[in-house]
Amino acid sequence: MHCHNSNEFDIIKSRTMNAELLLVKIAYAIHKSRLCAVMIGNAGAALHGAPVTTLDIDFMFRKTAGDLKKLREIADTLSAYILKPFYPVSGLYRIINDNIGLQLDFMSEVHGIKSFESLQSRAVGVDFNGNSILVADLEDIIISKKTAARPQDIAVITLLEAVLDEKKRQRETT
């Protein structure tokens, strides 16, 4: 018989509608490892207010020996394992915990993003139960999707631009 501890079960229940508990765990794991990573992709866009969905949560990071060690620490904290799906050419590291449906993709290279430092400088910190996750600026996420130009990226660009326009409109009226 397969058993989950109560914490994992809570996440599974809530995850079907809401990623908040999962993000609390991720924020804690990132904070504990001291990894500097910036959330990008649809998860980042959703935190900016875009009505989009995703199966995984993407991050950009610096692929240094120290940061790879920190990724292993994050995987340990989340009781997860690391895959390198497109070895050896890609800078993608995937952290997975099947029990709680966790899939985190850490990328050292992202379409349209010139450097990690520039992305980080524009990112905003979002607090999850006392630990912060850096989320890329929405304009950077849009640039990245326009540059990648896969069908799933093109499909959401209009939505993301509508959010950006609405945010600008709200800033101008306040």
Add this chain to the structure above:
Amino acid sequence: MKKKDSEKQLEALKIETEKALIEQIRRLLRLPMNKRTNFLRVRLHGGGSSL
């Protein structure tokens, strides 16, 4: 005549869809960033996904 009616209906539908989208975005923007978390889909056994 019928074609014109259907064009009008499609135009009205498009306007309503855009209005609904803007309202959805405004509802999300009223929440703090750490509460805009209803974005995760779940993989289903045998393929596909659901919210």
